[in-house]
Amino acid sequence: MxxxxxxxxxxxxxxxxxxxxxxxxxxxxxxxxxxxxxxxxxxxxxxxxxxxxxxxNESLGDIILSEPTGEKTIIETNSIVSSFASYPEIDSYSIRYKSNAVLEANYKERRNLNTERDIATVNVTGIDPALEDNMSHISDDVVRGEYLDPNEEGYILIGYYYLEESADKFGDVFDTLGIKNPGETVRLTVGDISKEFVVKGIIESKVDDVSLNTYIPEREFRRLFGRIDQNADQRVIRVKSGYSEDDLKKAFVTNGLNAYAKIQTFEEGKPKxxxxxxxxxxxxxxxxxxxxxxxxxxxxxxxxxxxxxxxxxxxxxxxxxxxxxxxxxxxxxxxxxxxxxxxxxxxxxxxxxxxxxxxxxxxxxxxxxxxxxxxxxxxxxxxxxxxxxxxxxxxxxxxxxxxxxxxxxxxxxxx
Amino acid sequence: MNIIEATNIHRTFGKGAVVTHVLKGIDISVKAGEYVAIMGKSGAGKSTLMYQLSALDEPTEGDIFIDGENVVELSERERTEFRLNTLGYIFQDYALVPDLSARENVMMPLLMRGMNWAKAEQAADRAIDSVGLIGKYHNLPAELSGGEQQRVAIARAVASEPKILFADEPTANLDSISGKQVIDLIGEIHKRGQTIVMVTHEEEYTADADRIIYMEDGKIVNEKKN
Structure with missing residues (x-):
């Protein structure tokens, strides 16, 4: 001392x-x-x-609902959506339908059938444009052209990584298409069904899940992919500021939603x-x-x-x-x-x-x-x-x- | 009664062929209350003797009893404690801590002895007053003259009321006027009953000493009582 x-x-x-x-x-x-x-x-x-x-912010939100074990989609999607109104913690949400398809460009200009087709296997996500934008502000990622209009059909958003010009930047990592600008016509083929879309916009984000994706309105997705039951593949939810995603998840589980969907917070569901x-x-x-x-x-x-x-x-x-x-x-x-x-x-x-x-x-x-x-x-x-x-x-x-x-x-x- | 009793003190430096024998079997005793001046030419061994007597150094051979304690047998830590509680020092070049004020310099050994801050401050101020530096409590050493610094060093040495006060050529770095003032001050302190051992090479400063010991080539060659 x-x-x-x-x-x-x-x-x-x-x-x-x-x-x-x-x-x-x-x-x-x-x-x-x-x-x-x-x-x-x-x-x-x-x-x-x-x-x-x-x-x-741009993809998974605060809570992710996906197909429960043993199922291919979320069950009773519409009932779950209806119940969302009773949760004051929910700020916004989006319903996503996901699958793969073959996208073809420049097929109208292709005169010689012996030449290689301009095609790529792409991820396709069906969304409600308004709900999705409200949740993920995806329209901010449109770098050329415009975002999907909820009242229109026959339009598609294409992720930047599917453009040939991206291959010039990042290397030939993905299948790419010779699309230059919005307004061009592309053809989406699922099995024997094909549908033409006009490219409404090019979308680019630092989130790969966005840049390596194509977006079409959910109604067209369900028709094209034959998803008549309206059961979605993914539901993402944004929680209001001041509320806890853990508490909301607990509330979902308490109310039995986990019987219809696998419920994860962002921390649980984010890529490992x-x-x-x-x-x-x-x-x-x-x-x-x-x-x-x-x-x-x-x-x-x-x-x-x-x-x-x-x-x-x-x-x-x-x-x-x-x-x-x-x-x-x-x-x-x-x-x-x-x-x-x-x-x-x-x-x-x-x-x-x-x-x-x-x-x-x-x-x-x-x-x-x-x-x-x-x-x-x-x-x-x-x-x-x-x-x-x-x-x-x-x-x-x-x-x-x-x-x-x-x-x-x-x-x-x-x- | 002898407060210092040293017998057969030898001190050598170096090893092997280059051993220097500085003290060669010195016997010395100092009575309580006595004022002893040790004189000699440069290299006579007077400072080395004082370092042995004041427990700053260990003799190569011999015993030194101070206040009944054989300091030669004490550990480094025990010697430090012994110096704190029993001895006071005045060095040639004042040896004040430059970062501390005059008061804080004087307070150091008092605080180390366990005195509380307020009492240490009072005691330090009294000691500073007693050496004629009234009001210079907050001055840093650099703000004081050489003579004043030496007086602060004296205040530090006497504030804790040591049993023996050692002074190693306290006037060596002072002009003649300041030197005289310091010697007079040491004389006054002695008159209050303080045992003092002082090393000096100037005869004129030994006037107040009770006894003068003359050294030459590591030995005591003469003693004179005043």
């Missing part, structure tokens, strides 16, 4: 009397270290979080690879950050070592007049703690006061995601604790090395 009191006095006074520029520089280095620890992994995880958010990549990115960020941690600990070691070495004689005198070694060591540990605290506090202020908001407003544009900065408070606290402890150790070791030297040698400046 006595040593702590003396150590505090010595440590605080050393900080107080130190050059303000030196102190500012050390704190700046500590702030950069803290940012390195939090922001690098935060941005890496943020890339995936951006993709995750996009999937949630997202969780895996996030964990990998976090690990990668932590690894990169830990290099900064090593640099910071060496910096603190050198600073405290030089500081203690330049005060070696005073340390000897303090020991000479009866001040315990621990008190002097504590003084240097307190300095290191101050640098770590001040640097981390400034770093946290910058992250939570500016950077997170900035990246929310100006996400980093990656091909597959709009990257944001993710810095959960508990993980930031953990990184701070790691930095703090490392700094304390880096501060203690040089102080211990100098303080343990022979008292008289230190007083007289002898080696």
């Amino acid at each position: 006595r040593s702590l009191r003396i150590g505090l006095l010595l440590g605080l006074r050393q900080i107080q009397r130190a050059s303000i520029w030196t102190t500012a520089l050390i704190i700046f280095v500590m702030m950069l270290t803290f940012l390195n620890l939090v922001v690098v992994s935060g941005v890496l995880v943020g890339l995936i979080t951006g993709a995750e958010r996009a999937v949630r 690879f997202i969780t895996d990549i996030k964990a990998t990115m976090n690990l990668l960020g932590t690894f990169i950050g830990s290099i900064g941690l090593v640099v910071a600990s060496i910096t603190i070691f050198i600073i405290i070592f030089i500081n203690a070495l330049s005060r070696r004689r005073h340390i000897g005198i303090l020991k000479g007049i009866g001040i315990e070694r621990q008190a002097i060591e504590i003084a240097y540990v307190i300095q290191a703690a101050f640098y770590a605290l001040a640097g981390s506090a400034l770093g946290a202020l910058l992250i939570y006061g500016f950077l997170i908001g900035y990246f929310e407003r100006n996400p980093i544009a990656f091909p597959f995601s709009d990257g944001v900065l993710v810095a959960p408070a508990n993980e930031t606290l953990l990184r701070f604790i790691v930095l703090f402890i490392t700094t304390l150790v880096a501060g203690f070791i040089p102080a211990w090395m100098i303080v343990r030297q022979n008292t008289l040698n230190a007083i007289l400046g002898r080696k």
